[in-house]
Amino acid sequence: KRRGINTLYLAYPQPAWFYTLCDKEGIYVVDTANINTDGSSRKVGASTVNDPAWLDEYLNRVQAMYFRSQLHPSVIAYRIAQPSGNGYNLYKAYQWLKEQGDTRPVVYDSEGEWNSDLTLPAPIE
Numbered sequence: 001k002r003r004g005i006n007t008l009y010l011a012y013p014q015p016a017w018f019y020t021l022c023d024k025e026g027i028y029v030v031d032t033a034n035i036n037t038d039g040s041s042r043k044v045g046a047s048t049v050n051d052p053a054w055l056d057e058y059l060n061r062v063q064a065m066y067f068r069s070q071l072h073p074s075v076i077a078y079r080i081a082q083p084s085g086n087g088y089n090l091y092k093a094y095q096w097l098k099e100q101g102d103t104r105p106v107v108y109d110s111e112g113e114w115n116s117d118l119t120l121p122a123p124i125e
Contacts, residue, residue, distance in 0.1 A: 035081035050087030
């Protein structure tokens with residue numbers, strides 16, 4: 001914070017104490033679901049991101065992120081995955097988050113598609 005940084009765009013989920021510390025210190029957080037897959041193919045079933053058989057796994061990880069950080073005021077947005085291509089499972093993850101009634105934006109490098117409310121730069125890893 002002393003260096004002028006007030007927002008962290010996370011590459012990976014963090015332990016519970018991290019979010020509590022950010023709440024206390026006034027650091028904003030863009031939280032990330034624990035999803036990092038190869039989504040280079042847009043063909044249905046060719047990669048996990050676009051294979052409906054993997055939907056429950058994707059939703060479980062997005063739900064874990066949401067329930068972990070929903071009560072933390074430091075979390076200002078949800079990122080549905082690390083760069084993993086785009087497809088059916090991330091569309092459904094976006095829809096699930098929007099159905100929760102939370103007003104925080106959902107962000108993702110969605111390649112210009114509809115399942116991201118904002119475009120953010122790539123995180124520093």
